[in-house]
Amino acid sequence: MNLDNHEEIFYKAWNKSGYTSIELQPLDVNRVIVNDYPSVEGLSLTRTQLWEMEVKKAARPDLFISSVVKEGTARAWGRQILKNGDVVFIRVSEQRLWLQPQSYGTVIEACYLNHSNQQVTFIGLPKVEDDAGQVLYATQKQPLFHVTHGVSGEEKQPLNTWRIVHLENDPNDLLHERFEIMSGAQGLPEYVEYYIERSLNVQLTRN
Numbered sequence: 510m511n512l513d514n515h516e517e518i519f520y521k522a523w524n525k526s527g528y529t530s531i532e533l534q535p536l537d538v539n540r541v542i543v544n545d546y547p548s549v550e551g552l553s554l555t556r557t558q559l560w561e562m563e564v565k566k567a568a569r570p571d572l573f574i575s576s577v578v579k580e581g582t583a584r585a586w587g588r589q590i591l592k593n594g595d596v597v598f599i600r601v602s603e604q605r606l607w608l609q610p611q612s613y614g615t616v617i618e619a620c621y622l623n624h625s626n627q628q629v630t631f632i633g634l635p636k637v638e639d640d641a642g643q644v645l646y647a648t649q650k651q652p653l654f655h656v657t658h659g660v661s662g663e664e665k666q667p668l669n670t671w672r673i674v675h676l677e678n679d680p681n682d683l684l685h686e687r688f689e690i691m692s693g694a695q696g697l698p699e700y701v702e703y704y705i706e707r708s709l710n711v712q713l714t715r716n
Contacts, residue, residue, distance in 0.1 A: 512589065512597050515621035515630040519655045522674045529679040533692045535661060535668035538701055545696045548714045552705070556667035559660045560627045562704040566658070567620055567629045570602055572707075573700035579603035579613050585620075586640035596622040599637055606651050607687055614648025618656075628659035633676070652677040669701065 523530050539553045546552070566573035571583035582603035589597050598620050603613040618631040633653035636646045647653065653676045662668040675684060696702070696715045705711050 513591060513595070513621075515597070515619060515632050516623065516628075516657075518632050519630050519657060519674070522655055522676060523672070527678050529675040529677065529684050531673050531675075531685060531688045533671045533688065535670050536698070537662075538667060538669055538697060541697050545716045546713050547716055549711060552709075552711055553665070554667060554701075554705070556627070556660050556662060556664045558704075558709075559667045559669055559701075560624075562701065562708070563627070563629050563658050563660060564622060565704070565708070566700050567600075567622060567631075568598075570600070573703050575703075576699055577605050579605075582613075594624050596620075596624075599634075599639075601637070601639070601645055606648070608651065608683055612650065614650045615645065617645060617647045626659070627661075628657055628670075631656040631658075651675075669698070 522528055538559065542549065542552055542554075562573075568585060569583065571578045571580065579602070583600065584602070585598050585600040587597070587599045591597065599618070600620055601615065601617045604616045606612050606614050617634040617637050619634055619637075621630040621632075623630070632655050634647060635653060636644055638644050654673055655676075656673045657670070659670045660667055661670055673688070679685060697705075697713075702713055705713060
């Protein structure tokens, strides 16, 4: 993998016949804050803040998605800043399996932070050599997947975006059902709540 072709890899997989591509509805975070957190008055997030959240989450998934990442398993290495200011690195963690959430598996991801487009691309890898020279292998209990997290919309009306492509088909629509449940959950995603409470020092109480 080249240092700057993560997005190309994602889009090729996204458009490949036989793979499972799923896009969640872009999330209007400020609308959700108004509707689901009535105890917090006057709080709104900017697009700049949402992007700051995505950058932090990419580096520390164990903090921002603690319900998904097993405690003590997340680490990252190989961070490089490219000439255009974008950032690449490798991260690995034990994550809950999509269709077996009671179980965890090793997920290895090559990460690309595109600051100009405000999008993070995660490319799932079957194996990698870590910074100590040890070869790590991704779980075989579920297919590899690639993900993009990003920000769109206006500065004062930002949208949080999320897409995933699994590198196999979904004949029984089980993955689609799993992500429909995710998209229908009430309130903000836990990573947005974590950012608000830890970076902005605002305590949230859901409706």
